[in-house]
Amino acid sequence: MRIISRELKIPVDRLSPGTALQDLGVESIDLIEIIFALEEEFDISIPYNANEAAGTGKGEASQNGLGKLETIDQIAAAVSSLVDKKSPA
Amino acid sequence: MNRVVITGIGVVSPVGCTLGEFWPALVEGRSAIGPFSVSRSERLTTRIAAQVSQFDPALFFEPKQGALMDRFAQFAVVAARAAVQDSGLTISDHLALETATVIGSASGGQTTMDDAYFRLYSENASRLHPLTVPRLMTSAAASQVAMDLGLKGPAFCTSTACAAGTHAIGMAFHLVRSGQAGIAVAGGAEACLTAGTIKAWESLRVLSQDTCRPFSRTRSGLVLGEGAAVLLLEERAQALARGARVYAEILGFGMTADAYDITASDPDGAARAMRAALRDARRNPGDVDYVNAHGTATAQNDRSETTALRAVFGQDAGRIAVSSSKAVLGHGLGAAGALEMAVTALAIHEQTIPPTANFQEADPDCDLDVVPNVARQADINVAMSNSFAFGGLNAVLVASRA
Numbered sequence: 001m002r003i004i005s006r007e008l009k010i011p012v013d014r015l016s017p018g019t020a021l022q023d024l025g026v027e028s029i030d031l032i033e034i035i036f037a038l039e040e041e042f043d044i045s046i047p048y049n050a051n052e053a054a055g056t057g058k059g060e061a062s063q064n065g066l067g068k069l070e071t072i073d074q075i076a077a078a079v080s081s082l083v084d085k086k087s088p089a
Numbered sequence: 090m091n092r093v094v095i096t097g098i099g100v101v102s103p104v105g106c107t108l109g110e111f112w113p114a115l116v117e118g119r120s121a122i123g124p125f126s127v128s129r130s131e132r133l134t135t136r137i138a139a140q141v142s143q144f145d146p147a148l149f150f151e152p153k154q155g156a157l158m159d160r161f162a163q164f165a166v167v168a169a170r171a172a173v174q175d176s177g178l179t180i181s182d183h184l185a186l187e188t189a190t191v192i193g194s195a196s197g198g199q200t201t202m203d204d205a206y207f208r209l210y211s212e213n214a215s216r217l218h219p220l221t222v223p224r225l226m227t228s229a230a231a232s233q234v235a236m237d238l239g240l241k242g243p244a245f246c247t248s249t250a251c252a253a254g255t256h257a258i259g260m261a262f263h264l265v266r267s268g269q270a271g272i273a274v275a276g277g278a279e280a281c282l283t284a285g286t287i288k289a290w291e292s293l294r295v296l297s298q299d300t301c302r303p304f305s306r307t308r309s310g311l312v313l314g315e316g317a318a319v320l321l322l323e324e325r326a327q328a329l330a331r332g333a334r335v336y337a338e339i340l341g342f343g344m345t346a347d348a349y350d351i352t353a354s355d356p357d358g359a360a361r362a363m364r365a366a367l368r369d370a371r372r373n374p375g376d377v378d379y380v381n382a383h384g385t386a387t388a389q390n391d392r393s394e395t396t397a398l399r400a401v402f403g404q405d406a407g408r409i410a411v412s413s414s415k416a417v418l419g420h421g422l423g424a425a426g427a428l429e430m431a432v433t434a435l436a437i438h439e440q441t442i443p444p445t446a447n448f449q450e451a452d453p454d455c456d457l458d459v460v461p462n463v464a465r466q467a468d469i470n471v472a473m474s475n476s477f478a479f480g481g482l483n484a485v486l487v488a489s490r491a
Binding site: 036048 | 297
């Protein structure tokens with residue numbers, strides 16, 4: 001949440017786990033910057049292709065079992081599952 | 090005002106470096122997208138591109154001349170020589186003084202830059218090759234074409250990302266139309282397939298790992314390409330007087346800025362560019378028979394371009410054939426618009442509409458006649474070629490049967 005707040009330049013107290021990024025006015029380039037910042041912070045690789053929005057529901061993130069990346073808790077869940085995979089201990 | 094015709098076409102493309110290879114691949118929808126080979130590719134996740142795999146500089150250049158040029162400039166020179174040869178025109182010393190050279194490129198000497206920075210930062214080299222700057226500058230292609238062919242008229246480079254080739258041809262068209270140049274050698278060149286550039290594109294999350302499927306519901310993003318196309322533009326009366334074969338006449342050029350977003354496109358900016366080109370051409374939307382779309386196969390572009398086409402063509406939008414050459418050629422960035430104007434001119438000349446290849450299923454958001462997978466014979470009087478660059482720089486050319 002701290003990273004999302006920093007990337008979006010939105011005070012962290014305006015964010016909550018259920019907040020939908022769309023409601024924050026997040027555009028696709030913002031989401032890509034958030035993903036980049038999370039990847040750098042946690043040393044993970046988040047599969048995401050902006051063209052998922054084409055509406056096939058067959059985007060990479062869904063194919064990789066991470067589900068949608070539309071709300072803050074969805075993103076947090078995806079990040080923590082990738083971090084877990086990285087260090088199974 | 091002079092009338093301006095296309096009398097020569099030269100290409101260096103992922104489907105071949107002669108028109109005899111280029112045009113049939115487009116008509117048959119044979120995609121050049123596949124595995125590629127670049128230095129230091131180990132950490133790339135992208136496995137596909139449209140690479141010019143059959144290009145051996147030694148076939149075209151003495152070692153000393155070839156060494157002065159980055160790959161993108163080599164592409165430009167080879168395409169420019171081919172365009173002049175194709176036109177049958179002999180450019181005399183006198184004619185050379187009034188021949189313009191306009192070559193677009195989005196990113197210039199990427200191979201040179203990638204190699205230099207690798208040496209500098211990874212191998213801790215203490216010095217770089219002395220030709221690093223002359224090879225990498227984005228205007229080097231224009232300079233090298235002018236030097237190689239001895240062209241001494243107006244010369245410059247346009248660098249407007251994915252519309253650079255279209256802006257180059259458009260500006261050259263204006264130079265010939267206004268009489269500032271009698272002839273123009275104009276097009277675009279790009280050799281952007283380096284590990285660094287591809288990595289940067291990967292970070293934008295718009296590259297397909299499948300293939301390029303413009304306007305298809307199953308599209309999954311763009312695929313990078315490379316190459317060059319150069320057209321020889323000539324004042325019409327002079328071309329007819331020497332009995333030149335004329336591919337098409339350029340009627341109009343329109344350009345606008347979205348003033349909206351650095352990556353996303355705005356349908357309004359695209360629509361205004363198409364209207365400007367039609368106005369410049371003194372044609373109505375209803376006169377257009379074929380549109381060679383920007384058609385990158387990103388979710389966003391194809392939807393936005395459809396909206397723009399619907400806005401401009403209204404009821405005619407359903408009647409006009411629209412196809413994207415990027416399924417075959419990939420996205421050659423600054424070369425793309427020039428390659429696609431070459432396709433548009435050939436479509437007019439051959440009265441054949443090349444298809445949108447790799448098409449799988451219709452997308453309700455792109456409800457146009459996108460000529461899926463199969464070419465068709467058609468009566469093409471007026472055609473349009475669209476380029477909508479990152480950062481909202483739009484360029485549109487309109488051409489007609491000679």
